[in-house]
Amino acid sequence: MATLRQYMKELLRRFVRFEMKSDRVTLDTLAVNVGEQDLLSHRSYSDIPGPKPIPLLGNTWRFLPYIGNFDIRAVDKLSKRLHDQYGDIVKIEGLLGRPDMVFVYDANEIERIFRREEKMPHRPSMPSLDYYKHVLRKDFFQDNPGVIAVHGDSWYKFRSKVQQVMLQPQTARRYIGAIEEASEAFLHRIARIRDEKHEVPNDFLNEMHKWSLESIARVALDVRLGCLDDDADAETQRLIDALITFFKNVPVLELKIPFWKIFNTPTWQQYINALDTIVSTISKYTAAALSRAKNNMDLDKELSLLERVLALEGNTKIASILALDLFLVGVDTTSTSVASVLYQLALHPEKQMLAYEEICNVLPQTDVPLEAINIDNLKYLRACIKETLRMYPTVIGNGRSTTSDTIIGGYHVPKGVHVVFQHYVISNMEKYFPRCHEFLPERWLREDEIHHRFASLPFGYGRRMCLGRRFAELEMIIVISKILQCYKVEYHYEKLEYYINPMYTPKGPLKLRFIER
Template sequence: MALRKLLGELRDTRSLLISSSGRRHHTTSLQPAAADGLDADIEGSREVKPYSAVPGPRELPLIGNAWRFLPYIGHFSIERLDTAMWSLYNDYGKVVKVGGLIGHPDLVFVFDGDYIEHVFRREEVQPHRPSMPSLRYYKQHLRKDFFRDTPGLIGIHGPQWDEFRSKVQQVLLHPGAARNYVDPLNEVASDFMTRIDMLRDDKQELPEHFLSEIYKWALESIGRVALDSRLGCLGNDIASDSETHRIIKSIHTFFENVAEVELRTPFWRVWSTPTWKKYIAALDAFRELCMKQIAEAMDRSIPEESERSEDDMSIVQKIIRKTSNPKMAAVLALDLLLVGVDTTSVSVSSCLYQLARNPEKQEKLYRELERVLPTPAAPVDVKCLDKLTYLKACIKETLRMYPVIIGNGRSLQSDTVIGDYRIPKGTHVIFPHLVVSNIEENFPSPDKFLPERWLKSDQCPLTAGKKIHPFVSLPFGYGRRTCIGRRFAEAELNILLAKIFRKYRAEYHYDDFRYKICPTYIPENPLKFRLIERQKQ
């Protein structure tokens, strides 16, 4: 029976990480679905084709399309879902069905900005997306004694997610949420700049493992913002058995194994596989180590709370003051620490690469930074951030070309019409943002790094007179499931990159970046950037 259930759920793990981190900077715009579950205005204005007419790869008798995701015989590689998405778009068009996946809802891939907008605009107050079943199982079953009725945001949906989100989003998502933390983040970034200078070799190159160093900066930044604590990640003599090193290692282990657990056949539902054991051990170690840091931060804040203004408080302190619920504050901090390190770090590495490979754009950025920051050591404060328009455009363009999360999705809670097709309730609709944001129709010359696309049209003749569709590049998701830490991630990226490119000229003299899904869209290449100090040229 267990094996039959496992086989019946085979497809459940194929699309989950595509939709595990919906993020975007738009404000929420919610519209209720039509009463009969269909879009009456659309259906009345044109002929709507039946669901069976949606194009897609042919299903074989009995096994449908499930075989395409299997090792060796399948051609939809889990590690190369980006390639699979491009293949579906090139072969079948803007709406593609991958059905017959053995006992699990079909996948419908949507490659059109208008169609994506339509689905997002009509979603319910509690948007439902295929979440990470392994993390949900960890929170709601294996460690239910800890999480109880407060499982957090990651891997959760429904009423529990809605209640949690409603109570924390005012602290994290209002427009000025990150502005009070700019000075502390500048302090962390300055310490990391000192470490960067130390890490360069006699060729002025960074080491192959520089991505792991960026992880340390990201973890230190989140710790400072969420806990009002310095975790000590940027020191020169971090012992391999230190708590900070173990936190970083547990995050690495989690991300190294989550793709295996989520995207391959979920044997962990039947027995504890070696991968599952490493995955759970990493989550346990991460939770225990972080909870120690969180508890210490809470203990420190108790005598200070009545004397401090809210502007000076950490996120944990603000949540406690707002909700009087220490567990909610602790679980939120865990979620921020778990998912905020990998995503921000990968974004930094991709931005470094794009600017290193496009020296004329880097020089344009340097001229902006030179105007805003009088010296390389000048602090990046709120006033500076407001003036860094070209830097923000560089980040947007990088995330268009290489979004950290290559797609997200929704599980339809009512029938709807997408394109010319009637799509039934329960279908998993996937938005492959990596493909959509690199289509010529949406971005002329999509393979070119053109930050000017995001500025006034007269700065980019290639795109003059052409507005960017608001739903074809969604690096932070959209609506109520937009990335909860988006404003802090943007502040971290802007501050660190401003400091790096104000002080150094970056070069990269190795093979073009290759990316893999692990589960974020992460570069496989060593990050041996050459950083040359501007004053010493």
Template sequence: MVPIIGQFDISEFAKVTKLFLERYGRIVRLGGLIGRPDLLFVYDADEIERIYRREGPTPFRPSMPCLVKYKSEVRKDFFGELPGVVGVHGDQWRRFRSKVQRPILQPQTVKKYVAPIEMVTEDFIKYMENARDENGDLPHEFDNDIHRWSLECIGRVALDTRLGCLSSELTSDSEPQRIIDAAKFALRNVAVLELKAPYWRYVPTPLWTKYVNNMNFFVELCSKYINEALERLKTKKVTSENDLSLLERVLRSEGDPKIATVMALDLILVGIDTISMAVCSILYQAATRLKQQEKMAEEIRRVLPDPSKPLCYSDLDKLHYTKAFVREVFRMYSTVIGNGRTLQDDDVICGYHIPKGVQVVFPTIVTGNMSQFVSNPEEFKPERWLESDGRLHPFASLPYGFGARICLGRRFADLEIQILLAKLIRRYRLEYHHEPLDYAVTFMYAPDGPLRLRMIER
């Protein structure tokens, strides 16, 4: 990973993980990383399942050392004993997660956001309609527009507000544009901060300084909107918990606006790029796999015969093939290239004694495409998620992780993706008429290049 003299490039990291398997086998130790512990790559879904299932109530998930440094050192004054769930471990993590887990993961909480996210998505589709050229092609920077939709959705969920990111005329100094720029910088440079030599740990490099400034901006932003929500809550008439939004539930149950601020910050930081890049990948695959796209469209038309009727959660629940299409994209082109754990006890993995403290990596981008665990893995086949025949190891592809540290925002991520597909594919056929795109790693794994999709009315 060292520039010039190193043989690997960060953008090729997904290919590197596959190369390790081909060259060295199902368990690979990567040592000599500057300023970091050795990594142990495990390409065995049975071992991955065993490690996940035997972990205790506070699994150690190594991630985002730059965010850990920011929370625990740079802004210890703000976070203190409430550092959130991202980059945090042990009892601190467990205590904070227990405060926010129930409202975030309750199905009835998620159901309340169908209409708000549908409104955001309607605005996004109108934006897309107006952004097309004379051929119906979307602009070169359409992936940035998907970021704007994602930000608007997360702002609506985590901050109870419309941020204004989908406005067609944003000035460079407007708050929505500053949010877009800050989100893009923070997440696109995390890969550089985390995978290249971490000089920023010892001296404040220009990139690290800008990262800190960006993070400070996000903390101020979350604090501002949460204080506004707190003021509204004081005068709001509440007859039952169903009257409360996610943010209001957390504010009411915990009474500490800082808990809500840190929760919102974690949802925004982890959600923006993850959902955006996943959607880039899903829409690209839909546009280049027209047969499967038509199957989705048929299902959506059958479940939603009237396109003007508002969506409801029970309708989305019936989109079985559409959900299977998304799962198949995640299997073949996993947005998150891997997950991992730091071992809390000595273990035996693939016949080797592994001491505690080693960081174990589960490269789902590879295991989801291995014939030992998935039948005909090179075939794009959404039906495999709906049929019982054929090999499909449940731990080969885990886009949201597993167990106690499974992604907190996964229900909202699924909801946003399903609503976008239901609204967009119902009304438009997506096509792609340019050079095929390769996939590369920025912070996530996604199509690399202009996402010039063509939107054609059905």
């Protein structure tokens, strides 16, 4: 026992010593500064309820296989269990090599934190991706590491340079045609892969990933990858597999004992190999796109996002890293969201019929190109998307890292704590959404039904809101409207539960049937 205790102490000492540089970055204040008297008038940090740590292993043991009781594959259920047991604020302390986490389940507190955040809010860090960008592949990223897992001045400078292009609604509208083309290709793919029962194969989610990859490539690089062709290049599937491997390994590396900080674990090696595949593949696509842009003399041609950023900043590295970040976090998230909406519409045929009737009234015939006014008038379909992402948000939580001592939920929370907003649990609370367990898109259209703005935030909020939100929303509404225009979507099997794999998605094969209208 003494030997084991000495071994764990040595591990702990080494974890502290090998803490990633990003965890030491000095940033502006997360929330309003509070004076000493204010801090003294609230309950202490030690009073925040939560699971009790044990000596040496703290609460990290709870994430270990066999002996732990926290399953990282079922964080949704774990989060709800913690809320049921401890209330609207829960502390998980004693995480080896990592800051404490405080879970917040109160929309008012989340609003207060977001409203008062400074110009450089600090998200809970991802030491694994931070290490990849700032140490392992520093030669590639240099002084432009992008916005994912980046904080402080470098994040602010990069975000400031690209958000003018990314967040303006009128910019996204310029790509309706490109997104529609990718959606049409996906419709043809559905027609080819259905069986005699009009049912798609068990790996239909992978087909959705192909569509999302194709759509992003059209918008970001003005390139047709051919992901949905029968003779598609195997490289595109390797890219999709690498993206999935990246996301699946993030919670393992971030929540379990971080042995990867000491030696090259198999999970760490898979993670690095996946990131290297993503970087090398996207870099090849980006270099080809930059070469075409340099030689392009067609003044009437719509510029890609890459070309827009290049024209605005004159920096190929910034444009290339933005493209990389868009692929890194935009493929799985958007495709999983669309798959989830289609599944919910299949489970609720009466809601699907209302969406279809709206589409018939709003959209032109299938051989007439879409226009912005068509998209704007699909209000019920938008409500179906909102309701799906309320009940089953693709990313079930978001957060900030405190950059000074502050008060949250009546408790004094010190600097450096990771505050996690548990959106999945909050958006499925009766007090925020009456009849919360029912799929009711109408709730988003009723003038007499007011929702708390911070009770459902599928794209986050504030300065670190999802940079690709405008494009993701456009991609979702176009592809779903085109599908419903041509097909009735059905599901004839046992209802699926949702789980994290790596996005929040139905657990099991999405054996949807697509019946021609």
